[in-house]
Amino acid sequence: MPIIRVPGFKFAGVTCGIKKSKKKDLALIFSERPATAAALFTTNRVKAAPVLVGMKRMQRGIIQAVVANSGNANACTGAGGMRDAEAMCREAGVRLGINPGLVLPSSTGVIGVPLPMAKVKSGIEKAAAVLSAGSFSQAAEAILTTDRFAKTASASFRVNDKKVVLAAMVKGAGMIAPNMATMLAYILTDAAVEAGTLRAVLKLAAEETFHCVTVDGDMSTNDTVLFLANGAAGNAPIRRGSRAERRLAEAAREVMKELAIKLVEDGEGATKVVEIFVVGARSVAEAKKVAFTVANSKLVKTAFFGSDPNFGRIMAAIGYAGVPIRPERIDVGFDGVTVVKNGVGMPSRERAAARVLRRLSFRLKIHLHQGKASAAVWTSDLSYEYVRINSAYRT
Amino acid sequence: MPIIRVPGFKFAGVTCGIKKSKKKDLALIFSERPATAAALFTTNRVKAAPVLVGMKRMQRGIIQAVVANSGNANACTGAGGMRDAEAMCREAGVRLGINPGLVLPSSTGVIGVPLPMAKVKSGIEKAAAVLSAGSFSQAAEAILTTDRFAKTASASFRVNDKKVVLAAMVKGAGMIAPNMATMLAYILTDAAVEAGTLRAVLKLAAEETFHCVTVDGDMSTNDTVLFLANGAAGNAPIRRGSRAERRLAEAAREVMKELAIKLVEDGEGATKVVEIFVVGARSVAEAKKVAFTVANSKLVKTAFFGSDPNFGRIMAAIGYAGVPIRPERIDVGFDGVTVVKNGVGMPSRERAAARVLRRLSFRLKIHLHQGKASAAVWTSDLSYEYVRINSAYRT
Numbered sequence: 001m002p003i004i005r006v007p008g009f010k011f012a013g014v015t016c017g018i019k020k021s022k023k024k025d026l027a028l029i030f031s032e033r034p035a036t037a038a039a040l041f042t043t044n045r046v047k048a049a050p051v052l053v054g055m056k057r058m059q060r061g062i063i064q065a066v067v068a069n070s071g072n073a074n075a076c077t078g079a080g081g082m083r084d085a086e087a088m089c090r091e092a093g094v095r096l097g098i099n100p101g102l103v104l105p106s107s108t109g110v111i112g113v114p115l116p117m118a119k120v121k122s123g124i125e126k127a128a129a130v131l132s133a134g135s136f137s138q139a140a141e142a143i144l145t146t147d148r149f150a151k152t153a154s155a156s157f158r159v160n161d162k163k164v165v166l167a168a169m170v171k172g173a174g175m176i177a178p179n180m181a182t183m184l185a186y187i188l189t190d191a192a193v194e195a196g197t198l199r200a201v202l203k204l205a206a207e208e209t210f211h212c213v214t215v216d217g218d219m220s221t222n223d224t225v226l227f228l229a230n231g232a233a234g235n236a237p238i239r240r241g242s243r244a245e246r247r248l249a250e251a252a253r254e255v256m257k258e259l260a261i262k263l264v265e266d267g268e269g270a271t272k273v274v275e276i277f278v279v280g281a282r283s284v285a286e287a288k289k290v291a292f293t294v295a296n297s298k299l300v301k302t303a304f305f306g307s308d309p310n311f312g313r314i315m316a317a318i319g320y321a322g323v324p325i326r327p328e329r330i331d332v333g334f335d336g337v338t339v340v341k342n343g344v345g346m347p348s349r350e351r352a353a354a355r356v357l358r359r360l361s362f363r364l365k366i367h368l369h370q371g372k373a374s375a376a377v378w379t380s381d382l383s384y385e386y387v388r389i390n391s392a393y394r395t
Numbered sequence: 396m397p398i399i400r401v402p403g404f405k406f407a408g409v410t411c412g413i414k415k416s417k418k419k420d421l422a423l424i425f426s427e428r429p430a431t432a433a434a435l436f437t438t439n440r441v442k443a444a445p446v447l448v449g450m451k452r453m454q455r456g457i458i459q460a461v462v463a464n465s466g467n468a469n470a471c472t473g474a475g476g477m478r479d480a481e482a483m484c485r486e487a488g489v490r491l492g493i494n495p496g497l498v499l500p501s502s503t504g505v506i507g508v509p510l511p512m513a514k515v516k517s518g519i520e521k522a523a524a525v526l527s528a529g530s531f532s533q534a535a536e537a538i539l540t541t542d543r544f545a546k547t548a549s550a551s552f553r554v555n556d557k558k559v560v561l562a563a564m565v566k567g568a569g570m571i572a573p574n575m576a577t578m579l580a581y582i583l584t585d586a587a588v589e590a591g592t593l594r595a596v597l598k599l600a601a602e603e604t605f606h607c608v609t610v611d612g613d614m615s616t617n618d619t620v621l622f623l624a625n626g627a628a629g630n631a632p633i634r635r636g637s638r639a640e641r642r643l644a645e646a647a648r649e650v651m652k653e654l655a656i657k658l659v660e661d662g663e664g665a666t667k668v669v670e671i672f673v674v675g676a677r678s679v680a681e682a683k684k685v686a687f688t689v690a691n692s693k694l695v696k697t698a699f700f701g702s703d704p705n706f707g708r709i710m711a712a713i714g715y716a717g718v719p720i721r722p723e724r725i726d727v728g729f730d731g732v733t734v735v736k737n738g739v740g741m742p743s744r745e746r747a748a749a750r751v752l753r754r755l756s757f758r759l760k761i762h763l764h765q766g767k768a769s770a771a772v773w774t775s776d777l778s779y780e781y782v783r784i785n786s787a788y789r790t
Contacts, residue, residue: 111707112740312506
């Protein structure tokens with residue numbers, strides 16, 4: 001894999017001992033100049049301290065560095081947790097020679113345990129000492145928890161003859177659910193982008209990517225998606241409605257979609273990636289509601305794991321989605337193999353459908369025949385490994 | 396266990412070959428006289444044929460027999476399925492010598508496969524031939540699918556010096572979710588009860604029992620709760636607002652609560668029964684919403700399985716329940732061991748809490764400190780066995 005570089009950004013990922021495994025657990029992302037920032041945070045009412053601090057930082061909309069640790073979420077830690085999140089920013093500010101108000105903190109891992117601040121501080125010092133433009137993947141590694149692999153993607157495009165880069169790293173694996181920032185994600189570009197444009201591009205791209213994946217339906221306390229544009233490319237700031245904005249939006253969507261699907265691939269215990277594609281709905285909202293209800297059904301997800309084209313469970317989930325569907329109109333198919341036609345099951349097609357379900361990735365298409373709206377959602381299966389990871393996570 | 400008898404009712408449970416396992420798969424419940432009936436059906440928009448037929452039967456509110464098969468749900472089977480459900484009633488009517496319009500059909504099992512009607516009919520004939528007052532438990536066995544044990548309960552009480560009996564059988568195991576009839580359940584009494592009173596008693600008792608349990612959050616297409624009062628006791632019909640009504644309601648609640656908890660105990664793969672008790676809510680609706688969100692969280696349920704008092708996942712689930720909670724007020728405890736106080740985790744109590752979680756049954760108490768309403772919900776853990784059962788159910 002080629003090394004990802006984003007002009008004007010430096011990275012570090014180091015081990016400071018928060019994780020017992022001695023894997024990397026502290027990341028720094030540093031922009032040589034203050035960057036325009038847009039962010040999305042978890043909509044969970046229980047928000048971790050770094051999220052609360054990050055939301056405060058975003059009032060100004062200018063960020064120059066991210067300090068992130070894995071192994072400890074600094075959530076449900078009360079006033080002490082808030083002090084620790086601020087202290088992380090202060091330490092990073094000192095080591096990077098910038099105002100702590102320009103540092104956004106993130107934490108991910110176990111909830112309810114105070115951050116081991118001596119380790120965190122030594123980690124920040126260590127990371128600041130090894131910052132480099134070529135260490136993107138080290139930083140991406142240092143934000144992982146139960147993830148099996150680091151998830152990064154990049155794209156480049158032209159703005160008025162200047163080549164600019166857009167790259168991102170995400171962390172996911174568990175507590176992946178929609179309607180929130182979903183995970184830790186840092187999206188970086190050297191393009192100059194006006195603040196309002198950056199916010200609009202992030203919001204729309206997230207709606208079509210990160211907000212369309214689900215692993216377990218659980219929504220985390222710590223999720224943060226941050227988009228930084230540092231302007232190192234020297235272009236005139238990208239504005240709303242411009243052709244450059246469309247290119248930026250395309251690049252963001254492309255990179256974020258690639259990462260969203262990687263999130264599902266790396267979902268805890270996932271052995272398969274399934275696209276739930278609902279068509280013929282009266283509205284996108286109804287299509288999404290049906291798709292997510294099917295995607296989050298424990299019975300459907302275990303059937304996926306067992307390569308069982310159990311259309312009965314799919315029909316049952318469609319039926320309780322809270323959308324006024326008409327059962328007798330519904331068609332259901334797996335990669336072109338129809339298993340329900342006009343609401344009636346076709347047991348004779350099950351053998352052919354089971355062959356589709358043995359693939360590592362396939363599409364479940366649900367046609368409601370009620371309208372013209374559609375939506376796609378990506379999900380994983382529910383395996384023994386999911387239970388193993390989550391019953392033994394801390395023990 | 397003593398044999399359950401309800402005066403005026405006869406039962407049968409036989410094998411007719413719908414299940415490959417040769418376990419019992421056809422049940423008859425017969426009342427010597429037409430009984431006053433109240434019923435609750437699944438609120439799933441995808442309803443099985445027997446549910447649609449049953450709803451039609453309930454327009455008159457008089458039922459004399461139930462014919463139920465297990466191993467095949469007769470759902471997603473189109474017009475043919477409707478004909479089969481009616482044919483079951485016809486066959487039962489002929490064999491029992493009653494009007495088919497007094498027969499309520501039920502089916503449970505695999506969805507989308509046509510009923511093997513020759514087997515069903517021979518089963519009805521066989522069952523009608525062996526009907527007896529002492530075969531309550533045989534009928535209870537014949538409605539099971541992935542259940543590990545038959546679930547029955549009974550109580551007796553006095554109405555004006557007459558002793559009356561109330562007994563019930565349920566079938567559950569998977570697709571157990573609230574806000575619906577939840578499962579197959581037949582509740583029988585020899586008391587005479589006015590129709591409106593029977594409906595009111597059933598609705599209220601279900602609200603506090605069957606509607607408070609969840610195994611997987613999936614809602615079935617076939618669920619039916621039927622309450623029959625045949626008046627064989629010879630009492631004056633029980634009326635609204637009477638003391639007898641209170642006794643009937645108490646007996647119904649007691650029997651249905653016992654069965655609701657047995658449903659969770661027998662939840663697919665369940666190794667533990669957990670009561671989620673939410674107090675200090677602003678309304679019962681909000682308390683229930685929080686309780687069910689925690690009860691259905693895959694991450695919380697796997698932590699229960701692993702005896703991990705993972706209060707972070709519990710706090711996260713409380714936070715995304717859609718209720719305007721105040722994190723900093725919340726206390727969380729397991730059987731008296733507090734693990735979260737004022738929203739802050741207490742890692743030092745985890746060892747003591749883990750000992751509680753190793754019990755077969757315990758209470759998770761969540762205090763929201765926002766009001767005076769409370770609600771209790773029962774749920775199971777999410778185990779390897781759940782995944783095994785549901786990934787291999789049909790294969």
